[in-house]
Amino acid sequence: MSTKTFRGGAHPPERKERSAELPIERVEQVKQVVIPVNQHFGAPIQPLVKVGDSVKRGQKIADSDGRMTCPVHASIAGTVKKIEPRMQPNNVEGLCVVIEPDGSGATEFMSPLDGFACTKEEALARIHEAGIVGMGGAGFPTWVKLAPPPNKPIDVVIANAAECEPYLTIDERVLTEKPGDFVEGMAVVMRLLGVKRGVIGLEENKKHCVAGLEKAVAERARGAAIEIVLLKTKYPQGGEKMLIVAVTGKEVPSGGLPMDVGAVVQNVGTFVAVCEAFRDGKPLIERGFTASGGALESPKNLYVPIGTVIADLVPEVLKVDEAKVRKVIAGGPMMGVPVPNWTFPVQKNTSGVLFLDADEAKAPAEDPCIRCGRCMRACSCRLSPALLNKALEAGDLDLAREIGVLDCIECGTCSFVCPARIQLVQRFRVGKQLLRNKIAKEAKHAGK
Amino acid sequence: MPANSLLLSSSPSAFAGGSTRKVMAAVIVALLPTTVYGIVLYGVPALLVVLTSVATSVLSEWGFRALIRKSVSIGDLSAAVTGLLLALVIPAATPLWMVALGAVFAIVVVKEFFGGVGANPFNPALAGRAMLLMSFPAALTGWTKPFADAVATATPLGVYKTAEQALVQAGSTAADAASGAMAQLLDQLGASDMGGLYWTMFLGNRSGSLGESSILLILVGAALLLALGVIQWIIPVAMIGSVFLGSWALGLDPVLAVLSGGVVLGAFFMATDYSSSPMTPKGKAIFGVGAGLLTVLIRRFGAFPEGVTYGILLMNAITPFLDTLRVKKFGFVPPAKPAKEAAK
Numbered sequence: 009m010s011t012k013t014f015r016g017g018a019h020p021p022e023r024k025e026r027s028a029e030l031p032i033e034r035v036e037q038v039k040q041v042v043i044p045v046n047q048h049f050g051a052p053i054q055p056l057v058k059v060g061d062s063v064k065r066g067q068k069i070a071d072s073d074g075r076m077t078c079p080v081h082a083s084i085a086g087t088v089k090k091i092e093p094r095m096q097p098n099n100v101e102g103l104c105v106v107i108e109p110d111g112s113g114a115t116e117f118m119s120p121l122d123g124f125a126c127t128k129e130e131a132l133a134r135i136h137e138a139g140i141v142g143m144g145g146a147g148f149p150t151w152v153k154l155a156p157p158p159n160k161p162i163d164v165v166i167a168n169a170a171e172c173e174p175y176l177t178i179d180e181r182v183l184t185e186k187p188g189d190f191v192e193g194m195a196v197v198m199r200l201l202g203v204k205r206g207v208i209g210l211e212e213n214k215k216h217c218v219a220g221l222e223k224a225v226a227e228r229a230r231g232a233a234i235e236i237v238l239l240k241t242k243y244p245q246g247g248e249k250m251l252i253v254a255v256t257g258k259e260v261p262s263g264g265l266p267m268d269v270g271a272v273v274q275n276v277g278t279f280v281a282v283c284e285a286f287r288d289g290k291p292l293i294e295r296g297f298t299a300s301g302g303a304l305e306s307p308k309n310l311y312v313p314i315g316t317v318i319a320d321l322v323p324e325v326l327k328v329d330e331a332k333v334r335k336v337i338a339g340g341p342m343m344g345v346p347v348p349n350w351t352f353p354v355q356k357n358t359s360g361v362l363f364l365d366a367d368e369a370k371a372p373a374e375d376p377c378i379r380c381g382r383c384m385r386a387c388s389c390r391l392s393p394a395l396l397n398k399a400l401e402a403g404d405l406d407l408a409r410e411i412g413v414l415d416c417i418e419c420g421t422c423s424f425v426c427p428a429r430i431q432l433v434q435r436f437r438v439g440k441q442l443l444r445n446k447i448a449k450e451a452k453h454a455g456k
Numbered sequence: 457m458p459a460n461s462l463l464l465s466s467s468p469s470a471f472a473g474g475s476t477r478k479v480m481a482a483v484i485v486a487l488l489p490t491t492v493y494g495i496v497l498y499g500v501p502a503l504l505v506v507l508t509s510v511a512t513s514v515l516s517e518w519g520f521r522a523l524i525r526k527s528v529s530i531g532d533l534s535a536a537v538t539g540l541l542l543a544l545v546i547p548a549a550t551p552l553w554m555v556a557l558g559a560v561f562a563i564v565v566v567k568e569f570f571g572g573v574g575a576n577p578f579n580p581a582l583a584g585r586a587m588l589l590m591s592f593p594a595a596l597t598g599w600t601k602p603f604a605d606a607v608a609t610a611t612p613l614g615v616y617k618t619a620e621q622a623l624v625q626a627g628s629t630a631a632d633a634a635s636g637a638m639a640q641l642l643d644q645l646g647a648s649d650m651g652g653l654y655w656t657m658f659l660g661n662r663s664g665s666l667g668e669s670s671i672l673l674i675l676v677g678a679a680l681l682l683a684l685g686v687i688q689w690i691i692p693v694a695m696i697g698s699v700f701l702g703s704w705a706l707g708l709d710p711v712l713a714v715l716s717g718g719v720v721l722g723a724f725f726m727a728t729d730y731s732s733s734p735m736t737p738k739g740k741a742i743f744g745v746g747a748g749l750l751t752v753l754i755r756r757f758g759a760f761p762e763g764v765t766y767g768i769l770l771m772n773a774i775t776p777f778l779d780t781l782r783v784k785k786f787g788f789v790p791p792a793k794p795a796k797e798a799a800k
Contacts, residue, residue: 020470174470249786262787335463342468349462364469371465375532378476378574379730381688389786394735395779412785420468427474428574434466 011212013240014250016388018421020174020243020342022213027177027300027307032185034311035325038109041083041315042353043069044096045103048141049148050076055105061088064116066291069105078149079139082107083293083313085114097338097352099345104353118289123196124230131200138285139292144168144275145339147357154200156267163270165198166255167208167279170239170246173340176360178296179276181309183217186280187224193279195232196286201272206234209251213241243342244419248273250388262415297358299326302365303333318350318361328363335369337362342420375428383422383432389415393422393432400439405446413439476573480533482686486677487540487725493673494666497602498548502666506543508552512559513539520568534573538562541581541725544667545718546588549600554592558584578772579732582765599663611664612657612716613761616641657715668718678724690737692723694744702752719751722764732772739778747771
């Protein structure tokens with residue numbers, strides 16, 4: 009099997025060996041869950057419960073009938089103690105439902121649904137009702153992705169099993185431990201979309217998963233044509249656009265979506281959640297994530313109720329060396345969000361929590377750009393980061409737009425390779441905001 | 457839980473570990489073979505030129521930045537690289553005070569006045585050389601013979617150009633003048649045939665600027681920089697290729713054209729200067745071709761026998777334009793042509 013890839017990229021130290029061999033540990037007893045009401049990309053939703061209510065595990069606790077929304081469910085049985093803003097892993101405060109367990113273990117799942125026999129409408133409704141969002145990071149509502157407009161035919165479903173972020177091994181573990189559920193979820197999605205071709209995009213460093221996956225495809229795919237494509241181990245191979253171009257050779261047009269090139273991409277965990285939503289009627293109330301980093305005594309792959317507060321796992325489950333920890337990240341080291349403490353809850357798109365020590369978390373001072381061009385060759389979107397940075401420094405937002413600041417996926421490769429350690433991505437984030445403000449302002453003036 | 461002691465610096469939280477200093481250190485290491493060879497060829501005067509140029513460059517950067525109250529930057533080694541490069545492109549017999557003057561001009565005027573490392577539009581070492589050449593033409597073309605203490609001579613390019621011009625003035629046809637000039641060159645380098653001449657030129661036992669003569673040792677250093685990813689192949693290949701083809705088109709010996717003067721040193725170490733050369737692949741290609749062709753034109757029709765310095769400096773001037781020839785971004789969609797659609 010030859011390996012496919014995209015142009016550009018970099019090779020950050022993987023550090024996956026620390027947790028790649030560790031089976032997923034299930035955490036069942038938690039003293040509370042703090043469930044953010046809004047965990048998806050899209051329009052905000054409202055709580056359906058009030059303080060004092062007793063809720064069952066799997067009961068819907070927040071929803072809205074708007075488009076681009078996704079319901080949220082209680083992940084444990086218990087009593088709603090508070091509904092108040094708390095810090096979310098994206099480092100902003102958002103409304104959260106705090107539930108303390110009552111020990112009853114009462115469960116309220118949906119009834120099972122045969123994903124290979126139901127209608128497409130039923131299948132889509134099930135994925136919506138189960139509150140499934142993209143579990144790889146963006147938290148895009150899955151049901152929206154699976155309901156493309158009729159003028160956008162989909163011809164391939166791609167499972168994003170690249171897991172290109174260093175440290176993170178949860179997808180690798182899921183592929184090793186639950187390949188059947190993963191494949192079944194993928195087959196259900198392919199049937200729902202009426203797509204004949206399924207591709208599992210796997211980075212080469214997870215080659216050992218191939219045998220298990222092939223067996224799972226033979227046993228659980230119900231005849232769906234799912235092939236495994238090995239990808240070069242290179243960051244950001246798991247970027248949606250990079251994955252699509254590696255697998256199909258097609259580039260998602262600037263400003264467009266994967267459906268513009270006939271592709272739907274879902275993360276490994278998302279397919280498992282789909283499988284469980286049909287087979288068990290279980291909404292997305294639990295997820296796996298990797299806890300790692302040099303300031304953590306032993307790294308772990310954990311499976312916890314959504315809303316589990318990281319601090320509640322310390323020190324019984326996670327032994328954090330408080331003297332060593334220099335940076336805490338929700339997610340991976342390349343795109344994850346640095347957080348000021350670890351009192352945040354695991355939400356639907358939290359794939360990792362890292363406790364980095366001083367060696368791993370450097371914040372080196374910036375030097376002047378020497379125009380070496382490393383960022384230009386590494387940029388997975390071919391955006392000429394050094395020139396973009398220069399345009400933004402000069403306040404030339406029109407040039408920044410022309411170069412493509414809005415196309416930046418913020419993967420961090422340019423900042424990673426920069427010998428002058430210029431915080432390019434951070435500057436582009438600011439640049440995007442300035443440009444969006446300018447565009448909005450101009451639109452307003454044009455409207456008058 | 458530690459309060460206020462955690463880093464909140466924006467993602468990514470991983471760094472490749474490169475630095476300006478490491479890049480510059482690699483360039484210095486890559487230049488060592490040809491520098492040492494230059495000292496072997498020309499002895500103590502060459503060593504003094506190198507030391508004077510490097511020391512003056514570093515000191516003048518430190519001094520100037522202290523004067524304008526900017527942070528100390530000599531630790532990034534870029535001043536040392538400029539100093540070393542300047543030493544390599546001037547004759548070993550250049551008076552040391554001129555060397556120092558060239559270094560001060562390169563660092564203070566060409567580099568720091570424009571904002572320091574990464575901001576200079578022109579290659580500081582070459583601009584320093586150009587300034588010296590304009591100010592002190594005799595000293596800057598005062599070549600000495602290798603392995604001979606201060607015996608004056610001319611460079612292969614100089615020998616050829618002078619001989620050819622003399623023969624043309626004496627009434628020879630162009631073809632006769634060319635063959636006569638080549639005969640003189642063979643004689644000067646003690647080579648019996650063209651193969652021997654090429655070989656001598658490749659190994660470097662000929663007069664010229666301190667660090668330009670051994671093509672072999674320059675290529676060793678260039679290979680290191682290419683392997684480390686410090687420089688890219690596009691500019692050197694485009695420049696050397698266009699010197700070869702351009703010389704051939706103008707009836708000059710193309711192999712000799714590449715091996716003589718500062719073409720190879722300039723192509724790998726001067727034209728690839730980050731600050732003053734384009735970052736885009738297309739820009740790099742045009743830059744290399746332009747520098748190569750200008751070199752040939754200056755050599756053939758200009759007043760000087762050698763044209764690498766001005767070839768590169770002239771291309772430096774259009775680098776900002778060449779940088780606009782960007783690679784098409786991922787998923788580039790050509791803008792719609794409203795006029796045509798309206799016509800439909």
